[in-house]
Amino acid sequence: xQALTREKTSTVGxxxxxxxxxxxxxxxREILKVTEQPNIISFAGGLPAPELFPVKALAEAQARCFDxxxxxxxxxxxxxxxxxxxxxxxxxxxxxxxETEPGRVLITSGSQQAIDLVAKIFLDPxxxxxxxxxxxxxxxxxxxxxxxxxxxxxxxxxGMRVDLLEKVLAEHKPKLIYTVPEFQNPTGTTLSSDRRDHxxxxxxxxxxxxxxxxxxxxxxxxGERTPPLAAxxxxxxxxxxxxxxxTVSPGIRIGWVSASPEVFRELVIAKQASxxxxxxxxxxxxxxxxxxFDYKGHVNHLCAVYGERRGAMLQALEAxxxxxxxxxxxxxxxxxxAELPDGIRAEELLQRALAVDVAFxxxxxxxxDSARHNCLRxxxxxxxxxxxxxxxxxxxRLLK
Ligand SMILES: Cc1ncc(COP(=O)(O)O)c(C=O)c1O
Numbered sequence: 256x257q258a259l260t261r262e263k264t265s266t267v268g269x270x271x272x273x274x275x276x277x278x279x280x281x282x283x284r285e286i287l288k289v290t291e292q293p294n295i296i297s298f299a300g301g302l303p304a305p306e307l308f309p310v311k312a313l314a315e316a317q318a319r320c321f322d323x324x325x326x327x328x329x330x331x332x333x334x335x336x337x338x339x340x341x342x343x344x345x346x347x348x349x350x351x352x353x354e355t356e357p358g359r360v361l362i363t364s365g366s367q368q369a370i371d372l373v374a375k376i377f378l379d380p381x382x383x384x385x386x387x388x389x390x391x392x393x394x395x396x397x398x399x400x401x402x403x404x405x406x407x408x409x410x411x412x413x414g415m416r417v418d419l420l421e422k423v424l425a426e427h428k429p430k431l432i433y434t435v436p437e438f439q440n441p442t443g444t445t446l447s448s449d450r451r452d453h454x455x456x457x458x459x460x461x462x463x464x465x466x467x468x469x470x471x472x473x474x475x476x477x478g479e480r481t482p483p484l485a486a487x488x489x490x491x492x493x494x495x496x497x498x499x500x501x502t503v504s505p506g507i508r509i510g511w512v513s514a515s516p517e518v519f520r521e522l523v524i525a526k527q528a529s530x531x532x533x534x535x536x537x538x539x540x541x542x543x544x545x546x547x548f549d550y551k552g553h554v555n556h557l558c559a560v561y562g563e564r565r566g567a568m569l570q571a572l573e574a575x576x577x578x579x580x581x582x583x584x585x586x587x588x589x590x591x592x593a594e595l596p597d598g599i600r601a602e603e604l605l606q607r608a609l610a611v612d613v614a615f616x617x618x619x620x621x622x623x624d625s626a627r628h629n630c631l632r633x634x635x636x637x638x639x640x641x642x643x644x645x646x647x648x649x650x651x652r653l654l655k
Pocket of ligand 1: 301365366367435468497500505509
């Protein structure tokens, strides 16, 4: 990854650490600033639908925590996290076939922190990390912050081209492989079962840990779930990261990582130095809520609503985008990744789209190298179908 230069905004001669020049500002967060105005139909962020947040259930659970033992919820607590919540997560992971226990589940401040901590414990400056190309932007930022050498592995409609990996592994000897196997961000692809087995086999053969990032796995609207990498791992090489951000609320900032005892210990030490622990109050409230909340029913409802929105987005694209455009029919998650006919630059299209009050994220920043400029990422979870038809229709008219 190239060092970056950023604009100077003061006359002070700050001497920032070299690592800061390795972190690109997030194009998504920058665009989100523009799209906060209510009149904009935004397909830019990875935002869940706010009307589906379980506001009442969490508020009631929080009130019960305060009634029963307010001071405990307001006190400092252990770095590992609140045991009842770790217990719920371990039970949940076992339903996915992942052999874990509460003692190996670390609660983190969003899964973003889990990614950062994993990078922190494995990556020295110059170490190589393999990622899907394109990949999740904020993971690239985290790896950049540890001055890693980020290498993108080509992807197709079945996710990472694991068949290309052997050569890359032998050549680059990476310290870590990062993957989002289920409804990848930004492309929405799912890694096939055969590729998962092959990836595990390679990870064992070369003894390279895999960071499996799975924020979207529960948001499936079609097809069957295939077991995660962590469920196939017999050696403790897969570090499994997920979050309540997409199923309960991103604002509570509660994610988790499940890892082997050895990796878990290092992660706890790294988290101590980072933020001591994730908010006790929100961990208590969430654990209390999950005691009685119909979580499965809630996720089924999310899937029904998001599935309809995904359908609306696919239909709107079909009706509005010009011949020569392509998009993936992802079975879940929150995004559709579209490719425009050659020669159309998504960055220019965005400027015109903003002028008609529509936003999306151009695809180029998600690429590690050889960025493609005719791609765009469209989020469908945050808007009702009518807005989706309207917004995609406006982009389609610009394209025509
Ligand atoms: C692939 C992926 N990983 C991790 C995250 C971070 O989620 P959070 O920190 O809210 O748990 C996101 C958020 O969009 C994501 O898309």
